[in-house]
Amino acid sequence: MLPAMNTVEAEEEYAEDCPELVPIETNKQEEENLDFIVKIPVTIITGYLGAGKTTLLNYILTEQHNRKIAVILNEFGEGSAVEKSLSISQGGELYEEWLELRNGCLCCSVKDNGLRAIENLMQKKGKFDYILLETTGLADPGAVASMFWVDAELGSDIYLDGIITVVDSKYGLKHLTEEKPDGLVNEATRQVALADMILINKTDLVSEEELNKLAATIRSINGLGKILETQRSRVHLSNILDLHAYDTLTGISLQKKLQHVPTAPHLDQSIVTVTFEVPGSAKEESLNVFIQNLLWEKNIQNKDGHCMEVIRLKGLVSIKDKPQQMILQGIHELYELEESLVSWKDDAERSSQLVFIGKNLDKDILKELFLSAVVETEELRTAPGKDQVCPSH
Numbered sequence: 001m002l003p004a005m006n007t008v009e010a011e012e013e014y015a016e017d018c019p020e021l022v023p024i025e026t027n028k029q030e031e032e033n034l035d036f037i038v039k040i041p042v043t044i045i046t047g048y049l050g051a052g053k054t055t056l057l058n059y060i061l062t063e064q065h066n067r068k069i070a071v072i073l074n075e076f077g078e079g080s081a082v083e084k085s086l087s088i089s090q091g092g093e094l095y096e097e098w099l100e101l102r103n104g105c106l107c108c109s110v111k112d113n114g115l116r117a118i119e120n121l122m123q124k125k126g127k128f129d130y131i132l133l134e135t136t137g138l139a140d141p142g143a144v145a146s147m148f149w150v151d152a153e154l155g156s157d158i159y160l161d162g163i164i165t166v167v168d169s170k171y172g173l174k175h176l177t178e179e180k181p182d183g184l185v186n187e188a189t190r191q192v193a194l195a196d197m198i199l200i201n202k203t204d205l206v207s208e209e210e211l212n213k214l215a216a217t218i219r220s221i222n223g224l225g226k227i228l229e230t231q232r233s234r235v236h237l238s239n240i241l242d243l244h245a246y247d248t249l250t251g252i253s254l255q256k257k258l259q260h261v262p263t264a265p266h267l268d269q270s271i272v273t274v275t276f277e278v279p280g281s282a283k284e285e286s287l288n289v290f291i292q293n294l295l296w297e298k299n300i301q302n303k304d305g306h307c308m309e310v311i312r313l314k315g316l317v318s319i320k321d322k323p324q325q326m327i328l329q330g331i332h333e334l335y336e337l338e339e340s341l342v343s344w345k346d347d348a349e350r351s352s353q354l355v356f357i358g359k360n361l362d363k364d365i366l367k368e369l370f371l372s373a374v375v376e377t378e379e380l381r382t383a384p385g386k387d388q389v390c391p392s393h
């Protein structure tokens with residue numbers, strides 16, 4: 001986490017890359033002329049304490065990117081999105097510090113009220129065209145990502161582009177295998193589970209063997225995200241910016257991605273990726289019931305009677321009577337089913353491909369339940385007895 005930008009430390013930290021920090025001057029005229037709507041991508045940078053998030057930010061800012069990037073350093077992500085928006089609408093005190101870097105980039109340090117800071121940021125949007133958001137090392141990026149989703153529904157001008165998770169080569173495995181009380185999923189694992197891109201950083205500190213072990217563990221948790229090994233978080237910017245990981249328009253690229261989800265060996269990780277393909281078209285209502293039981297009611301159990309907990313969900317789905325391929329996206333309890341630009345060919349066999357990342361997932365059960373959403377006549381066999389209530393995490 002970067003310290004507040006007005007400290008001497010911060011100036012020293014930035015001295016190398018951004019020699020002069022100039023306090024922001026807002027130009028009223030400019031702000032008033034900003035009626036045009038250009039959607040601004042936001043990339044969430046997460047990762048456990050000390051993994052190399054700030055190093056990555058500094059690197060991105062100083063690389064030749066030809067963009068005006070706004071950086072937000074936040075301490076939200078703890079607590080739910082709903083709680084946060086409530087506290088904001090009640091007009092809570094806001095702490096933020098703004099500084100404009102010489103290359104046109106902005107830096108903002110935010111305590112707590114993240115959404116409000118981003119709203120303020122939006123008013124200055126003529127001044128930048130990309131947002132990078134560093135979460136704290138213990139944040140659940142799902143909460144932060146959900147916030148942007150909710151916000152997008154409300155007509156916001158920002159969209160979630162992707163989640164980058166930085167993992168420390170030396171301590172990553174330890175963090176990922178750390179047991180939390182009550183069988184809760186630890187933060188490091190959640191961060192990996194939600195990542196669209198995983199940077200295994202500080203590879204200079206470990207042997208090839210250790211690195212392979214860590215990579216295999218990460219792969220078994222998240223079969224969907226891309227993995228890169230880095231030193232000093234150095235990575236070609238095309239790997240981390242403009243991923244469009246949540247766009248509904250990228251049906252084709254999603255299809256490609258889904259085809260390459262590896263069936264990783266089970267390494268006794270609490271979080272795993274499961275994927276399957278089912279022929280035919282699902283009824284939209286049935287699919288919604290299935291997804292809602294899984295994400296909202298959380299009443300779908302595995303063979304051992306443990307409730308399934310989905311952290312991330314992606315799918316390319318065929319819905320009955322819809323000519324377009326549909327994209328299904330989910331983070332924790334939020335999900336979205338939207339048309340892609342790609343239409344099914346008239347004579348093509350339709351099918352749906354789904355990927356779930358989460359805890360206690362059982363592929364056979366999920367597949368069977370999805371199948372019953374596909375087969376119209378069959379009763380949905382989702383809900384177990386009312387007394388079987390799964391604890392929320």
Ligand SMILES: Nc1nc2c(ncn2[C@@H]2O[C@H](COP(=O)(O)OP(=O)(O)OP(=O)(O)O)[C@@H](O)[C@H]2O)c(=O)[nH]1
Pocket residue numbers: 001002047048049050051052053054055056136137201202203204205230231232233
């Ligand atoms: N040896 C080594 N050290 C690195 C590498 N990348 C970053 N570091 C160092 O690791 C320390 C932590 O890096 P940060 O970028 O501050 O990590 P962070 O994830 O932002 O940390 P928090 O915000 O405190 O959670 C710093 O001292 C970095 O210089 C690397 O590839 N190799």
Ligand SMILES: [Zn+2]
Pocket residue numbers: 001002053054055134
């Ligand atoms: Zn940091």
